[in-house]
Amino acid sequence: MQIDKNQLLRFTTAGSVDDGKSTLIGRLLYDSKAIFEDQLEAVSVTSQRKGHDGVDLALFTDGLRDEREQGITIDVAYRYFTTPKRKFIIADTPGHIQYTRNMVTGASTANAALILIDARNGVIEQTKRHAFIASLLQIPHVIVCVNKMDLVDYSEEVYTKIVHQFEEFSSKLYVKDVRFLPISALDGDNVVNRSTNMDWYKGAPLLHTLEELHIGSDLNKIDARFPIQTVLRPQSEAHIDYRGYAGRIASGIFRPGDEITVMPSGFTSTIASIDTMRGALEEAFAPMSVAISLNDDIDISRGDMIVKTNNQPQALQEFDAMLCWLHNDTAKPRVKYTIVHTSNEQKAMIKSVLYKIDINTYDREENQKDLFMNDIARIKIRTTRPLMIDEYRDNRITGSFILIDDATHETVAAGMII
Incomplete structure (x- = not known):
């Protein structure tokens, strides 16, 4: 298949704390020669000041000064780079569970999701949470990168066990395309260049995989x-x-x-x-x-x-949606918010919480009333006037919305209409 050199691939990274997301992106940028000399010089100076022997690759994405001082990524860091085959936008999202909401932001427009797993820890709760969000947002491609293979002696057995763990729970999710790669972001194994330490892996390295991914348009071309x-x-x-x-x-x-x-x-x-x-x-x-x-x-x-005229959306004041609660304050039914749907803004309230999703088991937790930060739930919402809506699976634009707190003007939730 011929790849359009001007075609843009948006991908997001997700994983638990210290799984190596920022280091992986740094390695991608560094080995693909996508780093400007002044950027490289600035990061080299910072790395020396921190006492690192070489260049700390994670600093290429940890762009905020506070992030560097704390040694963690606390927001969605966007980076752009180009190879001879394709253009890329990367959204590097935090790994801490309290920042799961940031992944919703980073993944909302992604064509692919890179989910990192520490080879020493295997599949954990955050892995399942991020996979579920990727499925919920209908990201067409998921690439599972089993990182830090250098710390498990490049063991094929460890890698195969993690692949089976992921496949077992992800079989309950809706993901079109799942791929697996064993990598070492720190040393560069299977990131841009094929690993000599894992000759048992016969697949392509990560960059080649990203360059060859088929990107179908996520825009609905039928419903005007x-x-x-x-x-x-x-x-x-x-x-x-x-x-x-x-x-x-x-x-x-x-x-x-x-x-x-x-x-x-x-x-x-x-x-x-x-x-x-x-x-x-x-x-x-x-x-x-x-x-x-x-x-x-x-x-x-x-x-x-x-x-x-011959193809109209539904005009509804009450409908069901999957909601990701993004705010520290608890959501309660019957409290009024401002709903933003396309260019339409009006008052709305969560009429009821039908059930929450248990991220560990994907079971439904019924008889729930309140929503807490990072909760994912099916809710019934009511608006003051009709909204012209389509289901999210048919139209990502007219099938999505956000809720805003009227007092603080903060975005508190993101919803997908079902």
């Missing part, structure tokens, strides 16, 4: 959805009668002449033109930002959605 962000009314004489509805196409394709329905009002019309700063278009598709004008004068405002 155009959330309105603002209404354009130019004041110039040349456009005195122009009324355009501006926003970013969430999914599908729009063309002049298409029969459309404005939701939630239900008014219908046809598309007169699709306009941009560079001129009119014959068609527009996700994720383009455009202005659409209609052949009829309809009352439309921010939060409304233009859709194809």
Whole structure:
């Protein structure tokens, strides 16, 4: 299969504390020659100051000064690099259990997830939690990197045991493609270059695997959805009668002449033109930002959605969702939050918690009322006005939302509609 050299692969790293995520990314950047000289010099100086014999590869991703001083990664660190075959964006997420919410952030747009396992410890609770989140967010590719193989004498037996452990519990999850690699991020075995210490492993090293991954578009090309962000009314004489509805196409394709329905009002019309700063278009598709004008004068405002008349989302005030609670404060039913869904913002409340997920067993814990930080649960939510929604498995844009605390304006939860 021919790989597009301009194709972008987004991948996230996840694992428990000290599994070597930052070191792995540092090794990828270092061995693939993706480090600028000034970056290398700065990290070398910091490494010497800390008393390291060589370059501390983890410092390439631990970009914040406080992180370096504490010796831990405490936020999602994004890095960009390019090889002759592909462009990459990496989201390095923390390993501490209290920062599981950061993985939800880092993984929300990922094409692949790298889950690291310390070869000495095998599969642990955090491994299961991260695998479950990858499954929940429907990340198409999961690459399980069994790291620190140098500390178990590059044992094939240890590696095989961990592979079986992961396969046993992940069989309950929905993951399209799972791959396994034995690596040593510290020494570079099977990261960019094939390991001479593990000649029993016949697969490709990590970088080659990432370069060859097939990336299917995660955008829905069938269901046309155009959330309105603002209404354009130019004041110039040349456009005195122009009324355009501006926003970013969430999914599908729009063309002049298409029969459309404005939701939630239900008014219908046809598309007169699709306009941009560079001129009119014959068609527009996700994720383009455009202005659409209609052949009829309809009352439309921010939060409304233009859709194809013959293909409409559900307009619901009450629906079920899988919710990841992200905040220190406990979530309680009947407390009002602001829900943000596409360009639509309104009041909402968690009507009930149907069940929580036990990360260790994936069993359902019923008769639960409150949600605590990092809890994952199926909930029923109610909004003050209808939202135009699709299921998350069909449309990641119109099938997702966040909840915001009105008092602190902090994001407290991320939801996937089911």
